[in-house]
Amino acid sequence: xxxxxxxxxxxxxxxxxxxxxxxxxxxxxxxxxxxxxxxxxxxxxxxxxxxxxxxxxxxxxxxxxxxxxxxxxxxxxxxxxxxxxxxxxxxxxxxxxxxxxxxxxxxxxxxxxxxxxxxxxxxxxxxxxxxxxxxxxxxxxxxxxxxxxxxxxxxxxxxxxxxxxxxxxxxxxxxxxxxxxxxxxxxxxxxxxxxxxxxxxxxxxxxxxxxxxxxxxxxxxxxxxxxxxxxxxxxxxxxxxxxxxxxxxxxxxxxxxxxxxxxxxxxxxxxxxxxxxxxxxxxxxxxxxxxxxxxxxxxxxxxxxxxxxxxxxxxxxxxxxxxxxxxxxxxxxxxxxxxxxxxxx
Numbered sequence: 379x380x381x382x383x384x385x386x387x388x389x390x391x392x393x394x395x396x397x398x399x400x401x402x403x404x405x406x407x408x409x410x411x412x413x414x415x416x417x418x419x420x421x422x423x424x425x426x427x428x429x430x431x432x433x434x435x436x437x438x439x440x441x442x443x444x445x446x447x448x449x450x451x452x453x454x455x456x457x458x459x460x461x462x463x464x465x466x467x468x469x470x471x472x473x474x475x476x477x478x479x480x481x482x483x484x485x486x487x488x489x490x491x492x493x494x495x496x497x498x499x500x501x502x503x504x505x506x507x508x509x510x511x512x513x514x515x516x517x518x519x520x521x522x523x524x525x526x527x528x529x530x531x532x533x534x535x536x537x538x539x540x541x542x543x544x545x546x547x548x549x550x551x552x553x554x555x556x557x558x559x560x561x562x563x564x565x566x567x568x569x570x571x572x573x574x575x576x577x578x579x580x581x582x583x584x585x586x587x588x589x590x591x592x593x594x595x596x597x598x599x600x601x602x603x604x605x606x607x608x609x610x611x612x613x614x615x616x617x618x619x620x621x622x623x624x625x626x627x628x629x630x631x632x633x634x635x636x637x638x639x640x641x642x643x644x645x646x647x648x649x650x651x652x653x654x655x656x657x658x659x660x661x662x663x664x665x666x667x668x669x670x671x672x673x674x675x676x677x678x679x680x681x682x683x684x685x686x687x688x689x690x691x692x693x694x695x696x697x698x699x700x701x702x703x704x705x706x707x708x709x710x711x712x713x714x715x716x717x718x719x720x721x722x723x
Contacts, residue, residue, distance in 0.1 A: 379594040379602070379631045382639070384499070386632065390711040391491045399484050498693070502626035503528060505693040507535035513622065513691070518543045518586040521578070521619075524550030524604050525559040526591025528624045532691075533589075537568055544569045546585060550604060551575055552650040552676065575606050582613040592625040594640075597632050597706055599684030599699025602640065605677050611686035620688040627692050632706045632715050635681055642681055648674035 506528060514520065514536040520543055522529050533545065545568055549556035556572060563570045573581055582588075588610060594602040601607070601623055614621040633640055648654075651674055660672040684699035697705065 379633070379640070380628055383594075383628055383631055384495075386710045386714050387495060387628070388492060389714050390709065391495065392488050393711055393713075395484060395487045395491060399480065399487065499626065499628050502628065502693040503531040506624055506626070506691055507531045509691055509696065510536040511539045511541065513587070513589075514541050514543055515586075516542055519546065519584055520544070521546040521548070521582065521585040521588045521610070522559070522590055523548040523556065523575070523578075523606055523610050524553070524591075525555035526624075528591045528626065529589055530559060530562060532624050533563060533568060534566055537566055544571065546571050546573055546581055548573055548575050548578055548606070548610065550606065555604075575609070578610050579613045579616075582610075582617050582619060585614075585617075585619050588614045588619055588621045590621075590623055592623050592629055593679060594629050594631045595623070595625055595690065595702065596640070597634050597702060599687060599690075599702045600635055601682040601684075601687060602635075602642065602679050603682055605680050608680040608682050608686075611682045615686050621682075621686055622689045622691060623687055624691045627694055627705070627709065630692070630702065630705055630709065632710045642679055644678040646676040646678050648676055650676050 510532050514533075520533070522545065536543065545560075545563055547556040547560045547563070547570060549572055551574070560570045560572045590603060590607060590610065592601045592603050596602065603623075611621050613619075631640075635642065657672065660670075663671040665671060684702075687699045690697045690699065690702070692705075694705070
C-alpha cells in the first residue's frame with residue numbers, strides 16, 4: 379500500500395507544478411496585454427488577440443489536470459494563427475523556444491519536488507521522534523507489540539531526553555519480532571519486559587500508554603497493523619489507556635478497508651505455526667467431502683477501527699482519526715482517487 383501511496387503523491391506533485399507554471403504564464407501574459415494597451419494603439423486587434431491567448435491559458439489552468447495533456451501546447455485559434463503568420467518566422471521561433479524553455483522548467487521543478495518527497499520519506503523518523511518528549515513522561519509504563527522501527531526511534535528519542543520509563547513488549551507471535559525489539563531497547567538502556575501476546579489483557583492495567591506502529595493508515599482513520607494489534611487496542615479501550623499510532627505520512631492511504639486492494643485476509647505460511655514433519659500424519663485424515671481435518675490459518679494483518687485509536691503521531695504532527703481526510707486532500711489529487719474508485723468498481 380505504501381508504494382501506491384507514493385505513486386499517487388508523485389502524480390499530485392506533477393499536477394500541482396503544472397498548475398503553478400500555467401498560473402505564472404497567465405500572469406506574464408496579462409502584463410503583456412497591459413503594456414500593449416499603453417503604447418500600441420495602432421493595431422486594434424492586438425488586445426483582443428492577447429485576451430484570446432489569456433482565455434486559452436485560463437481554460438488549461440481550470441480544466442482537470444491530466445498527464446496525457448500535461449505538455450500540450452495551447453490551442454491555436456484562426457485569429458492567432460493569422461497573427462503568427464503575419465509577424466513572421468522570428469516570432470514563431472521565439473514562441474517554440476519559449477515553449478521548450480517552459481517545458482524544461484516544468485520538468486526541473488517536478489524533479490526537485492520529487493527529490494523533496496524522497497528526503498521527506500527518508501527523514502520521517504526525525505520529526506516523529508521529536509514529539510516523544512511531549513507524550514512520554516517520567517516513570518511511565520509503555521506497551522507495544524512486535525517490532526517497528528518508528529516505535530524504536532520514538533522510544534530512543536525519549537530515552538536520550540533523559541526520560542526514565544519502562545516498556546512491556548508483546549512478543550508478536552508467530553514471528554516473535556518483539557524479541558528483537560526488546561534486545562535493541564535493552565542495548566539502549568531501556569528497562570524492558572517481554573510478555574506473551576495472550577498476557578496483554580492481564581498487563582494492560584499497569585500500562586500508561588500503548589505505542590505501536592502501522593502497516594497503513596486508512597482514509598477513515600482505521601489502521602492496518604500486524605496481527606494481534608486489534609486485541610491490544612480492545613484491551614487499551616477497556617482500561618481507558620491511550621492507544622497511540624506512530625507512522626510516517628507516506629503510510630497514509632486514501633483507500634478504505636472495503637477496497638479490493640486492501641488485503642486484510644492475507645495469509646502467511648502455516649510452517650510459522652506448525653512443523654510440517656510433526657503434523658504430516660494429520661494431513662492424511664479428511665472429511666467425507668475430501669477437505670483435511672487439520673487446517674492452519676496464519677493471518678498477516680489486523681484491522682483496528684478508528685474508534686479505538688486515540689492519536690496519530692506523524693511527521694507533520696499529532697492528529698486525531700477524524701482528521702485523516704484533511705491530510706488526504708493535501709497529499710493526493712481527487713482525480714486519482716476517482717479513477718481508482720472507477721477501476722475497482
